[in-house]
Amino acid sequence: MTRLAIVYYSQTGNTALIAAAVAEGAETVAGVDVLRIPIAADGTLSADDWAALDAADAIIFGTATHMGGPAWQFKRMADDSGLRWLDRAWLDKIAGGFTCAGSPNGDKGTVMLYLATLAAQHGMMWVSLGQLPAQLENSTPAEQNWVGGSFGPTATAPAKGAVAQGDLLSARTYGARLATVAKA
Numbered sequence: 764m765t766r767l768a769i770v771y772y773s774q775t776g777n778t779a780l781i782a783a784a785v786a787e788g789a790e791t792v793a794g795v796d797v798l799r800i801p802i803a804a805d806g807t808l809s810a811d812d813w814a815a816l817d818a819a820d821a822i823i824f825g826t827a828t829h830m831g832g833p834a835w836q837f838k839r840m841a842d843d844s845g846l847r848w849l850d851r852a853w854l855d856k857i858a859g860g861f862t863c864a865g866s867p868n869g870d871k872g873t874v875m876l877y878l879a880t881l882a883a884q885h886g887m888m889w890v891s892l893g894q895l896p897a898q899l900e901n902s903t904p905a906e907q908n909w910v911g912g913s914f915g916p917t918a919t920a921p922a923k924g925a926v927a928q929g930d931l932l933s934a935r936t937y938g939a940r941l942a943t944v945a946k947a
């Protein structure tokens with residue numbers, strides 16, 4: 764069984780909806796076990812959560828965008844992963860990431876670069892989004908990758924629960940892509 768863990772921070776639930784969509788997509792791939800690990804409000808994980816991340820073949824990082832960067836709670840988890848960095852514990856694991864912000868741009872690109880950098884620091888192998896932007900005339904937020912990102916799903920939710928359908932679709936497709944790569 765291939766083990767895929769999604770570790771994420773969501774303050775008001777929107778990033779959690781993206782995490783659920785990524786999980787839904789990953790679960791469509793046979794032989795892949797998917798675990799969602801929410802980061803606590805104080806930025807901590809339990810010992811069992813850390814053990815699950817250590818045991819995973821693939822880790823997907825997710826965080827709400829806060830002030831053009833990852834939420835501090837996610838950053839605390841990332842900083843706490845430094846012990847794993849030293850031991851090369853996550854070396855060669857498959858990695859990916861996603862974020863959710865209030866604005867269509869929202870400086871989400873900075874967050875995605877940070878998540879990819881975190882993965883690179885651990886020596887992990889980053890899986891890109893792999894979806895063309897919805898560039899068709901009259902495209903709407905109902906279409907996959909309507910904001911035209913390439914690192915991973917970059918969702919937009921200006922209010923609680925108001926995640927665009929296209930973002931959920933993009934997240935599901937990405938979850939399946941990452942699970943397929945991890946299984947291979």
Ligand SMILES: Cc1cc2nc3c(=O)[nH]c(=O)nc-3n(C[C@H](O)[C@H](O)[C@H](O)COP(=O)(O)O)c2cc1C
Nearest residue numbers: 773774775776777778827829830831864865866869
């Ligand atoms: C402290 C703080 C900073 C934020 N900074 C940004 C930002 O830089 N860009 C943006 O578009 N939205 C920003 N937002 C809005 C959130 O990213 C947005 O509401 C998102 O959907 C929240 O995700 P969550 O429900 O998973 O917490 C910020 C929200 C908070 C609370």
